[in-house]
Amino acid sequence: MIAKKCQRRQKSQKKPRHLGPLDDSWQERLADVVTPLWRLSYEEQLKVKFEAQKKTLQRLESYLQMLNGVNVTTAAPRSEGLCCFLHPIIPSPVISGYRNKSTFSVNRGPDGNPKTVGYYLGTWRDRNMVCVRSNHLKNIPRKHSQVAQYYEVFLRQSPLEPCLLFHEGGYWRELIAHSTSQGHTMGIITFHPQELRQEELCVQKETVKKFFTKGPGAVCDLTSLYFQESTMTCCSHQQSPYQLLSGEPHIFEDLLGLKIRISPDTFFQVNTAGAEILYWTVGELSGVNSNTILLDICCVTGVIGLSLAQYTSWVLGIELVEQVVEDARWTAAFNGITNCEFHTRRAEKILPQLLKSKEDGQLIVAVVNPAQAGLHYQVVQAIRNCGAIHILVFVSCKPHGETTRNITEGLIMQRYISHLVSVSSRCTVGAVTAFSRNEKFSLDAYLVVCELLASASLFFQASPE
Numbered sequence: 365m366i367a368k369k370c371q372r373r374q375k376s377q378k379k380p381r382h383l384g385p386l387d388d389s390w391q392e393r394l395a396d397v398v399t400p401l402w403r404l405s406y407e408e409q410l411k412v413k414f415e416a417q418k419k420t421l422q423r424l425e426s427y428l429q430m431l432n433g434v435n436v437t438t439a440a441p442r443s444e445g446l447c448c449f450l451h452p453i454i455p456s457p458v459i460s461g462y463r464n465k466s467t468f469s470v471n472r473g474p475d476g477n478p479k480t481v482g483y484y485l486g487t488w489r490d491r492n493m494v495c496v497r498s499n500h501l502k503n504i505p506r507k508h509s510q511v512a513q514y515y516e517v518f519l520r521q522s523p524l525e526p527c528l529l530f531h532e533g534g535y536w537r538e539l540i541a542h543s544t545s546q547g548h549t550m551g552i553i554t555f556h557p558q559e560l561r562q563e564e565l566c567v568q569k570e571t572v573k574k575f576f577t578k579g580p581g582a583v584c585d586l587t588s589l590y591f592q593e594s595t596m597t598c599c600s601h602q603q604s605p606y607q608l609l610s611g612e613p614h615i616f617e618d619l620l621g622l623k624i625r626i627s628p629d630t631f632f633q634v635n636t637a638g639a640e641i642l643y644w645t646v647g648e649l650s651g652v653n654s655n656t657i658l659l660d661i662c663c664v665t666g667v668i669g670l671s672l673a674q675y676t677s678w679v680l681g682i683e684l685v686e687q688v689v690e691d692a693r694w695t696a697a698f699n700g701i702t703n704c705e706f707h708t709r710r711a712e713k714i715l716p717q718l719l720k721s722k723e724d725g726q727l728i729v730a731v732v733n734p735a736q737a738g739l740h741y742q743v744v745q746a747i748r749n750c751g752a753i754h755i756l757v758f759v760s761c762k763p764h765g766e767t768t769r770n771i772t773e774g775l776i777m778q779r780y781i782s783h784l785v786s787v788s789s790r791c792t793v794g795a796v797t798a799f800s801r802n803e804k805f806s807l808d809a810y811l812v813v814c815e816l817l818a819s820a821s822l823f824f825q826a827s828p829e
């Protein structure tokens with residue numbers, strides 16, 4: 365075992381193969397990976413996205429035909445070559461620097477400097493991983509690039525090494541910059557504590573705090589600076605608390621007339637202007653009214669439910685992460701919304717009971733926007749078994765993956781769907797799918813994609829291990 369470990373260590377210490385001088389080609393290559401459609405005009409990008417959605421829908425359609433042994437039919441208007449109508453993609457109101465959250469890695473740059481802050485190019489498997497500065501990317505706002513640039517300045521003057529590979533030691537790790545339209549910026553620095561004693565850790569926290577409050581980094585004007593000790597690729601607040609080094613504990617966003625509180629752990633759609641259109645679309649599809657209960661599954665800060673609270677009798681939010689549910693409760697209270705309740709539990713654990721208790725004749729409109737792994741089958745089952753749910757709006761950033769599984773295996777088999785709406789997502793696009801109960805099986809799809817500049821921005825942010 366020791367020999368194997370040594371071999372692995374020697375392998376991983378080999379220099380990356382493609383290190384070369386820093387030139388435009390690195391930046392172009394990074395843009396090709398992070399924003400693969402950047403060479404096209406925005407109109408052309410929208411066409412490409414539309415064709416991709418069409419293919420997803422065609423695959424779903426043939427799978428449904430196979431399951432049901434019948435052709436999918438609908439009386440509603442169709443798009444050419446599809447069983448249903450596909451709405452054109454809705455353009456994003458903002459197409460440059462639209463990201464409100466960016467995650468920067470730390471690693472060896474094209475010039476070999478291990479204290480480079482940017483995005484990865486290449487793969488660990490091919491040992492050609494390079495970290496390239498990302499300030500030229502069209503989707504990154506200038507503010508985030510500035511924070512990344514100053515973090516790099518800080519690292520280069522720090523006596524501590526960066527943590528490039530977990531088993532090789534090192535301390536400084538990734539940086540997250542989260543900003544809002546109110547002009548607030550939160551910086552979160554991840555640090556591997558290795559064997560450092562508490563006093564030594566305090567010294568490092570004090571140094572980075574001083575750099576960003578009184579030193580050169582003060583020009584970034586951070587609203588909050590957080591520090592997280594992390595021995596894993598990714599840690600939640602529960603696993604390793606975010607420690608506030610300076611500034612305010614929260615930042616705030618204005619969206620659809622609400623003031624929303626954001627904590628370090630909070631998921632937020634990365635294009636705020638796009639998110640507004642997405643949530644507005646969800647509202648349109650959900651058909652909520654004063655007699656309905658709105659069930660917001662995987663609600664995070666509860667934005668969907670809270671933005672529709674005035675149109676519905678009651679909002680019921682379910683979310684796994686405690687800290688963000690506190691944000692939802694704060695947001696409700698601050699905005700004077702009283703017809704809501706939030707539950708911090710796994711949806712699969714709480715939903716069956718919760719739905720049983722709500723079967724009192726009131727209609728339920730359910731909205732789900734699950735994480736990438738899709739909905740747990742128990743959640744799908746609970747939704748299927750609840751007769752009071754008459755519309756389900758399914759929002760997905762990845763309409764071709766687990767969403768398809770959820771739809772085909774769980775929902776459509778119940779002949780639940782009469783109405784399928786695909787929508788927009790992942791930093792670019794999100795997919796909204798609305799289903800309502802109907803005796804006659806039909807599929808009616810619309811594409812309502814809030815489109816940003818390019819796709820796949822986040823695919824590149826995988827941490828080293």
Ligand SMILES: C[S@@+](CC[C@H](N)C(=O)[O-])C[C@H]1O[C@@H](n2cnc3c(N)ncnc32)[C@H](O)[C@@H]1O
Nearest residue numbers: 631662663664683684685709710711733734735
């Ligand atoms: C894509 S985000 C939801 C986005 C949000 N609805 C919106 O539109 O802004 C997914 C959320 O689901 C939560 N989640 C993941 N698994 C869950 C589960 N089993 N039960 C409840 N919430 C879950 C995650 O903590 C995360 O906040």
